[in-house]
Every structure is written in C-alpha cells, then in structure tokens.
Amino acid sequence: MGKGVHVQDLPxxxxxxxxxxxxxxxxxxxxxxSGGVRDLYVFATASxxxxxxIELTEEQARKVSAVLSATFFES
Amino acid sequence: MGKGVHVQDLPxxxxxxxxxxxxxxxxxxxxxxSGGVRDLYVFATASxxxxxxIELTEEQARKVSAVLSATFFES
Numbered sequence: 001m002g003k004g005v006h007v008q009d010l011p012x013x014x015x016x017x018x019x020x021x022x023x024x025x026x027x028x029x030x031x032x033x034s035g036g037v038r039d040l041y042v043f044a045t046a047s048x049x050x051x052x053x054i055e056l057t058e059e060q061a062r063k064v065s066a067v068l069s070a071t072f073f074e075s
Numbered sequence: 076m077g078k079g080v081h082v083q084d085l086p087x088x089x090x091x092x093x094x095x096x097x098x099x100x101x102x103x104x105x106x107x108x109s110g111g112v113r114d115l116y117v118f119a120t121a122s123x124x125x126x127x128x129i130e131l132t133e134e135q136a137r138k139v140s141a142v143l144s145a146t147f148f149e150s
Binding site: 068 | 126
C-alpha cells in the first residue's frame with residue numbers, strides 16, 4: 001500500500017503525506033499535525049499552489065476516511 | 076459516526092455522501108459510483124460550486140482513507 005505515497009517528517013509540525021494519483025494535475029497531500037489535526041491539500045491543476053485546503057479534526061478526518069473506504073455506515 | 080454525514084441515493088449512479096464539517100465554507104462530498112470510482116468534491120468557500128474535484132479509483136481512495144485515519148504505513 002506504500003506505493004505512490006511519499007512521507008516526509010516535518011519537525012515540530014508532524015508528517016506530510018503526498019499521495020500520487022498518477023497525474024500531475026490531480027494530487028492530494030495531507031499534513032498530519034502532532035495534535036491530530038489534518039490539513040487536506042487538494043491540487044486539481046498542475047500548479048504548486050493547492051486548489052483547496054481543508055482543515056479537519058481527527059473525528060472529521062475519520063468520517064471522510066470511512067466514506068472514502070466505503071466503510072461508512074449510517075447510524 | 077453517522078452524525079454529520081448526509082447520504083443520498085443517486086439512482087443509476089451510486090450514492091452521494093455530504094460530510095458536514097461544521098462550517099458553511101468547508102464541506103466535503105463524495106460520490107461513490109457503482110463501479111467503485113469515487114468523486115471527491117471539496118468546497119472551500121460557501122459557494123455551491125466545488126473548489127476542487129478529484130476522481131479517485133477504489134485503490135487511490137483507500138490510500139487517501141488510510142492516510143486520513145492514520146492507519147497508513149509505509150511498506
């Protein structure tokens with residue numbers, strides 16, 4: 001599963017995960033901050049500037065994660 | 076976990092999940108297509124138009140999901 005994900009330590013901040021989607025104009029990066037907050041960077045163009053940035057709490061990130069992996073169930 | 080996620084059937088397409096992030100200018104929607112492809116819609120403004128749209132294969136979506144839930148491990 002590690003294929004296509006580049007992980008980088010950000011000292012004092014956390015870890016950065018760059019997820020390769022096989023296209024220069026479709027990239028997703030996640031900064032996992034030490035406190036649990038995730039910054040989701042979405043690149044929908046080939047630019048180095050993200051198209052959208054969303055800050056997620058740990059709980060929100062788990063919700064998005066569950067939907068994406070199809071393990072989300074309505075309660 | 077269902078709290079804050081609105082699920083809607085899209086007949087002939089799949090399912091749409093709207094994930095409430097508690098702010099009108101930060102929303103994420105996922106369209107889970109019947110074939111497994113996921114369309115990730117990121118709204119980083121209060122507009123009804125998505126700021127970024129990314130198409131993910133099932134494998135790519137699982138990768139993003141694992142990173143977001145902190146269950147991603149380098150192999």
